[in-house]
Amino acid sequence: MKKLQEFSKQYQNEMNWEIKTDHYERTKASLLNNYMLLTTEVAEIAEELRKAFNMTNTLINEGMDEEKAFEMAKASVKNELGNEFADCLAYITKFANYFDIDLEESFYQKMEEVRNRKNKDVGIVKK
Incomplete structure (x- = not known):
């Protein structure tokens, strides 16, 4: 991950995509803009998942086995x-x-914190 972060820093510098730091208001605007861009990308993940679920349902409705349909849909996205x-x-x-x-x-550190929680969420297993 350290290599990834270093690459990211160099790449963003090369592309002139760094968070601006020349004064507070510009830094604040840059942080907020980048946050909005991140949330847009997260929404695009949701869109790809939606495509996979829709494709799965279409294939199931056409008579394909559920597992095979979902595998094909996953491969497509x-x-x-x-x-x-x-x-x-x-x-x-x-x-x-x-x-x-x-x-x-x-x-x-966060994963260790989660591991040691007293009130862990318990996954629900569907039959």
Whole structure:
């Protein structure tokens, strides 16, 4: 993840896509703009999932087995879904770099915190 963050920093610099830091109002505007762009990319992930679910339902309605239909639908959105995840990761690394956060360290710390929670959510298994 450190390599990814460093690449992201260099890439954003090269493309002139860094969060602006020359004064507070411009920095605030840049942070908000990048946050809006991130939420747009997250919405695009939802759109790809919607496409996969719609395709699955169409294939099932045409007589295909549910599991096979879903596998085909997943394969059909895999590339675009990967692109949208990459876009999200680019914005997340941009924010992490701006705030000088080591994402790898933060990730493992958070997962350990979740592991040790007393009130863990329990997944519901459907028959």
